Amino acid sequence: MKKLKQFxxxxxxxxxxxxxxxxxxxxxxTGLKTQADNLSIPPKIIxxxxxxxxxxxxxxxxxxxxxxxxxxxxTFSVIIALLFGLPAAYGIAKYKMKKIGLALLVARMVPxxxxxxxxxxxxxxLRLIDSYLALITTHLIITLPFVIWIMVNFxxxxxxxxxxxxxxxxCTVFQAFTKILLPVVRNGIFTAAVLSFIFSxxxxxxxxxxxxxxxxxxxxxxxxFISYEEINWGGLSAAASVITIPxxxxxxxxxxxxxxxxxxxxxxx
Amino acid sequence: xxRKIKYSFTLPALILIxxxxxxxxxxxxxxxxxxxxxxxxxxxxxxxxKNYINLITDLRFWNSLKVTFLFSFGALVAEIVIGTSLALxxxxxxxxxxxxxxxxxxxxxxxxxxVSLIWGMMYNYDLGIINIILESLGLDPLLWLASxxxxxxxxxxxxxxxxxxxxxxxxxxxxxxxxxxxxESAKVDGANILQVIWHITLPLVKPAIVVAAMxxxxxxxxxxxxxxxxxxxxxxxxxENLNLYIFQTGFSYFRMGxxxxxxxxxxxxxxxxxxxxxxxxxxxxx
Numbered sequence: 199m200k201k202l203k204q205f206x207x208x209x210x211x212x213x214x215x216x217x218x219x220x221x222x223x224x225x226x227x228t229g230l231k232t233q234a235d236n237l238s239i240p241p242k243i244i245x246x247x248x249x250x251x252x253x254x255x256x257x258x259x260x261x262x263x264x265x266x267x268x269x270x271x272x273t274f275s276v277i278i279a280l281l282f283g284l285p286a287a288y289g290i291a292k293y294k295m296k297k298i299g300l301a302l303l304v305a306r307m308v309p310x311x312x313x314x315x316x317x318x319x320x321x322x323x324l325r326l327i328d329s330y331l332a333l334i335t336t337h338l339i340i341t342l343p344f345v346i347w348i349m350v351n352f353x354x355x356x357x358x359x360x361x362x363x364x365x366x367x368x369c370t371v372f373q374a375f376t377k378i379l380l381p382v383v384r385n386g387i388f389t390a391a392v393l394s395f396i397f398s399x400x401x402x403x404x405x406x407x408x409x410x411x412x413x414x415x416x417x418x419x420x421x422x423f424i425s426y427e428e429i430n431w432g433g434l435s436a437a438a439s440v441i442t443i444p445x446x447x448x449x450x451x452x453x454x455x456x457x458x459x460x461x462x463x464x465x466x467x
Numbered sequence: 468x469x470r471k472i473k474y475s476f477t478l479p480a481l482i483l484i485x486x487x488x489x490x491x492x493x494x495x496x497x498x499x500x501x502x503x504x505x506x507x508x509x510x511x512x513x514x515x516x517k518n519y520i521n522l523i524t525d526l527r528f529w530n531s532l533k534v535t536f537l538f539s540f541g542a543l544v545a546e547i548v549i550g551t552s553l554a555l556x557x558x559x560x561x562x563x564x565x566x567x568x569x570x571x572x573x574x575x576x577x578x579x580x581x582v583s584l585i586w587g588m589m590y591n592y593d594l595g596i597i598n599i600i601l602e603s604l605g606l607d608p609l610l611w612l613a614s615x616x617x618x619x620x621x622x623x624x625x626x627x628x629x630x631x632x633x634x635x636x637x638x639x640x641x642x643x644x645x646x647x648x649x650x651e652s653a654k655v656d657g658a659n660i661l662q663v664i665w666h667i668t669l670p671l672v673k674p675a676i677v678v679a680a681m682x683x684x685x686x687x688x689x690x691x692x693x694x695x696x697x698x699x700x701x702x703x704x705x706x707e708n709l710n711l712y713i714f715q716t717g718f719s720y721f722r723m724g725x726x727x728x729x730x731x732x733x734x735x736x737x738x739x740x741x742x743x744x745x746x747x748x749x750x751x752x753x
């Protein structure tokens with residue numbers, strides 16, 4: 199009886215997990231099928247996979263360039279967010295500046311479009327639409343507050359005795375911060391960096407308006423594919439797979455802290 | 468000296484935030500009281516509260532409010548109910564639990580544009596897998612995104628697919644951190660499983676559920692990517708939520724003043740709803 203119950207439990211767990219898995223599987227499968235296979239009814243579960251769609255995605259247009267653009271924008275908006283956000287988070291945690299955290303939470307409730315309209319007007323008059331500067335600036339609106347939230351959480355977890363010991367040993371406040379405290383919160387820094395990277399990578403609205411042929415990021419490029427390639431499901435799915443794979447792989451590395459990271463900021467305040 | 472050090476950590480970030488965040492918010496507020504049709508070539512013109520007053524008779528605005536409400540409410544309720552139920556179900560030790568948790572992280576991390584693209588195909592009338600499954604079960608195929616009636620439920624299903632895992636994992640993490648004593652004593656008292664869940668477990672995880680609802684509601688009310696990619700607000704304006712309407716007003720019609728006032732309205736809705744949730748959360752702490 200107990201065995202049977204356990205068996206039923208595992209079957210249900212597998213069925214539950216199939217719901218998220220199915221959509222990704224469907225995406226990869228459609229990307230690996232020929233057009234004829236994709237149009238056949240009933241859908242073919244067994245088929246000869248082909249990499250043609252992926253080859254076409256990289257072969258046509260500038261998809262590779264758009265991937266590089268996405269990587270550049272995400273990397274810089276993460277690095278700048280860390281440079282400014284790490285000390286700020288430490289200051290907020292150490293000196294208990296709770297109001298700043300609350301203000302950042304309210305800023306998160308502001309629709310992206312409220313940021314986009316003013317920045318669009320500014321960058322348009324500076325002729326900086328379709329520049330990395332415009333994209334990185336706006337992506338920082340997401341990454342910087344986010345890094346601060348996560349890191350405030352992690353810095354608050356450090357006992358103050360650790361820093362005091364460093365100060366007794368002759369470290370300045372700044373040395374204690376860089377040499378003692380930052381290494382202790384490296385898991386937090388890694389989580390904050392990876393999640394911010396994913397947010398920037400996935401960002402669509404800012405890039406839709408502020409990028410152009412030169413700086414187009416992959417979500418915008420894939421969106422534009424949709425209008426051209428209405429029925430080329432293989433090509434569309436291959437492109438969708440290519441943008442989705444990096445965030446999925448990154449998730450594996452931060453799985454332990456990801457939920458903690460995503461909820462920080464809202465937990466207090 | 469101490470004061471100087473205190474601000475030397477936070478000041479650079481505060482200045483940067485002032486530029487990238489506070490400046491546009493202020494500008495947005497100012498713009499909302501101007502009329503500015505970008506393509507006219509003329510500058511902005513001060514109109515006071517006229518943009519806001521115009522909204523009262525703007526049927527498309529009221530439609531977008533209705534869509535925003537139906538979509539967010541439907542998605543939030545579905546995600547909280549399903550997410551919490553699954554968390555309760557998975558709250559035990561079993562082999563492979565960490566893999567199950569990892570699988571549920573994937574939809575959260577996946578690029579919304581890609582997810583929407585795939586769901587758009589799955590909803591296709593002739594070739595979409597969802598109608599194929601319906602037909603194989605002997606049911607009639609549905610128009611989904613092409614039908615004014617079905618488009619919002621379809622969008623809710625996709626949103627629920629992507630974001631239920633977030634609620635599930637937040638609540639599950641909270642369940643795992645609960646002390647086991649109250650459950651043991653309830654068992655001794657002969658309570659059945661549903662009584663334990665209703666009277667002991669749910670009150671204990673209520674704060675976590677409210678936090679999850681806050682995080683989710685902020686994004687659900689402001690949903691853009693998914694709806695824009697899957698329907699662009701269509702058919703007609705059946706799925707045009709407030710955020711899409713703002714986008715069209717600002718970047719299709721270039722009426723920046725009107726778009727700014729709409730953005731302020733959207734922000735107010737998100738803020739009021741979250742204050743409401745914060746009150747619910749704190750009401751249990753007395």
